[in-house]
Amino acid sequence: MANILLFGEVSDKEISSITYELISAANKLKFNEDDKIVVALLSEVIPESYENLFSYGAETVCLVKNELLSRSNTDAFIIASKEVFDKFNPEIVLFAKTDLGRDVAPRLAFKLGVPVAQDCIDLGIDQDTKKVMVTRPVYGGSAIATLVFEDVETQIVIVRPKVFEPITPTENSKGEVVELNIELDEKLIKTKFIEEVVKESEGIPLESAKVVVAGGRGLGDAKNFDLLRELAEILGGAVGASRAVCDAGWLDHEYQVGLTGKTITPDLYITVGISGASQHMAGCSSSKNIVAINKDPNANIFNSANYGVVGDWNAILPAFLEAVRELN
Amino acid sequence: MLNILVCIKQVIDPEMPSSAFSINTSSKKVEEPDGIPPVINGFCENAVEAALRIKDVSDANITILSIGNKFVTEVMKKPLSMGADELILIEGPEFENLDPLSTVNVLRAAIQKLGSFDLILCGRQASDWDNALVPLGLSEMLDFPCITIGQKIEIVDQGLIVQRTLSNGYEIVESSLPALVTVTNELGDPRYPNLKGIMAASRKIPTIWNSKDLDLDLETLIPKLKLIDLKIPITDKQCEIIEGGDDEETGRNLALKLREAKLI
Numbered sequence: 001m002a003n004i005l006l007f008g009e010v011s012d013k014e015i016s017s018i019t020y021e022l023i024s025a026a027n028k029l030k031f032n033e034d035d036k037i038v039v040a041l042l043s044e045v046i047p048e049s050y051e052n053l054f055s056y057g058a059e060t061v062c063l064v065k066n067e068l069l070s071r072s073n074t075d076a077f078i079i080a081s082k083e084v085f086d087k088f089n090p091e092i093v094l095f096a097k098t099d100l101g102r103d104v105a106p107r108l109a110f111k112l113g114v115p116v117a118q119d120c121i122d123l124g125i126d127q128d129t130k131k132v133m134v135t136r137p138v139y140g141g142s143a144i145a146t147l148v149f150e151d152v153e154t155q156i157v158i159v160r161p162k163v164f165e166p167i168t169p170t171e172n173s174k175g176e177v178v179e180l181n182i183e184l185d186e187k188l189i190k191t192k193f194i195e196e197v198v199k200e201s202e203g204i205p206l207e208s209a210k211v212v213v214a215g216g217r218g219l220g221d222a223k224n225f226d227l228l229r230e231l232a233e234i235l236g237g238a239v240g241a242s243r244a245v246c247d248a249g250w251l252d253h254e255y256q257v258g259l260t261g262k263t264i265t266p267d268l269y270i271t272v273g274i275s276g277a278s279q280h281m282a283g284c285s286s287s288k289n290i291v292a293i294n295k296d297p298n299a300n301i302f303n304s305a306n307y308g309v310v311g312d313w314n315a316i317l318p319a320f321l322e323a324v325r326e327l328n
Numbered sequence: 329m330l331n332i333l334v335c336i337k338q339v340i341d342p343e344m345p346s347s348a349f350s351i352n353t354s355s356k357k358v359e360e361p362d363g364i365p366p367v368i369n370g371f372c373e374n375a376v377e378a379a380l381r382i383k384d385v386s387d388a389n390i391t392i393l394s395i396g397n398k399f400v401t402e403v404m405k406k407p408l409s410m411g412a413d414e415l416i417l418i419e420g421p422e423f424e425n426l427d428p429l430s431t432v433n434v435l436r437a438a439i440q441k442l443g444s445f446d447l448i449l450c451g452r453q454a455s456d457w458d459n460a461l462v463p464l465g466l467s468e469m470l471d472f473p474c475i476t477i478g479q480k481i482e483i484v485d486q487g488l489i490v491q492r493t494l495s496n497g498y499e500i501v502e503s504s505l506p507a508l509v510t511v512t513n514e515l516g517d518p519r520y521p522n523l524k525g526i527m528a529a530s531r532k533i534p535t536i537w538n539s540k541d542l543d544l545d546l547e548t549l550i551p552k553l554k555l556i557d558l559k560i561p562i563t564d565k566q567c568e569i570i571e572g573g574d575d576e577e578t579g580r581n582l583a584l585k586l587r588e589a590k591l592i
């Protein structure tokens with residue numbers, strides 16, 4: 001029997017959906033019948049809904065409550081996650097590539113002296129070696145690598161968000177609850193949090209919008225985003241942007257979609273003046289439908305788009321906007 | 329004086345046209361594109377810029393350190409022409425395919441040989457393997473406070489204050505020195521080398537070390553995560569190109585098409 005330990009996350013006093021995604025990922029790594037999925041929740045508040053985790057496939061839930069386990073205290077999470085690790089001695093450990101996970105997972109791995117697979121989009125067990133095999137985009141998404149862990153005792157995997165779907169929960173499932181009391185000494189926290197400055201994008205949050213209208217360098221100017229805002233408003237969606245736009249200061253980086261920006265999976269993603277660089281597509285290629293308006297017929301974006309218009313947005317967009325308004 | 333180390337990496341130009349991107353399937357490596365020189369990883373240039381901004385306002389010495397194989401000296405000297413003081417290159421074929429664990433071990437050996445640093449800056453991730461693992465590992469190994477994805481770094485009294493980019497805004501954190509900070513593009517564009525800088529850099533000779541200089545045991549440099557396949561993803565999507573008599577009609581037709589497909 002082996003333990004698969006995954007670190008869930010709590011945000012705004014709720015279990016964040018990434019936790020359920022991680023359980024789905026862990027399910028793909030169950031090799032023997034009695035392999036056990038342990039979900040650890042480390043937080044300053046433990047949501048009551050932790051019982052739901054059993055319905056999603058958790059067999060053990062490990063709760064660690066401590067006021068120092070607030071998002072900004074990475075050092076506290078590292079100390080606590082090491083203790084959880086020692087308690088369950090898992091063969092496989094899963095984290096999510098979130099603001100928190102991408103800091104904690106690598107540092108835990110280096111503390112343990114074991115390898116870590118970053119940004120995985122598929123997982124499995126190699127039939128020969130019984131070790132974890134992962135698939136992950138590299139070179140900004142221009143290439144896909146398959147890697148397998150060599151003979152190591154612990155395999156740490158960081159999972160890309162919004163790739164694994166949570167399962168449909170079964171009703172009234174029960175499991176084991178382990179409450180772990182971890183003493184955290186404030187002195188061990190080397191980086192002190194001072195202040196958080198939240199800059200939510202206006203309107204519907206980009207990550208949960210069903211429709212996203214995004215602009216790129218081809219828009220030429222910050223004020224041209226007004227047209228996109230208008231379109232987004234009519235469609236009940238959100239505005240997004242490429243990194244070139246955020247680097248130019250036309251929009252804040254909270255709007256950036258891509259490898260180092262947000263990962264989105266809307267039903268409809270409309271891009272205007274975006275070339276479709278692999279690093280941009282890394283954040284939006286799972287959109288259900290992609291529409292591209294670009295004047296370059298050879299632009300990369302047309303390889304990922306369902307519908308495309310080759311042309312100058314200056315001429316196309318106003319008519320499109322007008323027609324959308326009429327149809328709505 | 330503040331002793332700053334910036335760790336940088338030479339990478340294949342990530343902005344090269346996708347048509348120039350190819351993979352050698354037998355060696356499982358990305359081919360170096362013809363006629364497109366490598367570059368310093370963008371986030372590493374941001375880290376150099378961060379160091380220079382500190383040097384702009386305080387007394388600091390900036391050492392640049394890189395591990396790799398087949399360095400293009402002209403490319404790697406750019407931080408010197410931007411204003412950094414020294415360049416150390418750890419070069420050899422044995423460093424071609426280092427995994428993050430090994431990279432950290434080599435960096436640590438080099439740092440031990442170089443002396444002590446008050447601040448280590450790295451790019452938030454490298455644009456080839458997009459790992460974002462080495463700086464975090466290095467901070468663990470050196471037992472330095474670690475602050476990732478910094479967009480603004482200020483030295484105060486005995487410590488530093490860093491603005492960290494988050495998905496929705498940023499947070500401000502503080503730590504003592506020595507510390508390690510990774511830098512993101514939100515910090516702002518790296519400065520262009522000026523003539524004086526270029527002249528100064530042309531007179532500087534990088535220090536080049538190999539594994540013997542660092543007493544490295546090559547056995548320990550074997551990756552623990554084995555690459556078994558590397559391929560270019562295939563997009564089998566068919567893009568339907570919407571047309572019209574003129575641009576206006578095209579725009580209209582696109583809207584009608586999306587309505588027909590029940591997308592709007």
Ligand SMILES: Cc1cc2nc3c(=O)[nH]c(=O)nc-3n(C[C@H](O)[C@H](O)[C@H](O)COP(=O)(O)OP(=O)(O)OC[C@H]3O[C@@H](n4cnc5c(N)ncnc54)[C@H](O)[C@@H]3O)c2cc1C
Nearest residue numbers: 216217218242243258259260261273275279280295296313
């Ligand atoms: C490590 C790394 C991480 C990165 N992370 C991200 C990320 O998270 N998100 C991201 O977006 N990028 C990211 N990038 C940058 C990425 O490689 C591209 O540089 C960027 O996405 C380009 O933005 P763009 O498409 O707006 O600009 P460009 O590539 O300059 O494209 C502009 C497009 O607009 C079209 N155009 C111009 N004028 C018009 C017009 N009048 N009408 C219609 N079309 C027009 C052009 O044909 C062109 O295709 C990253 C890069 C690296 C190296």
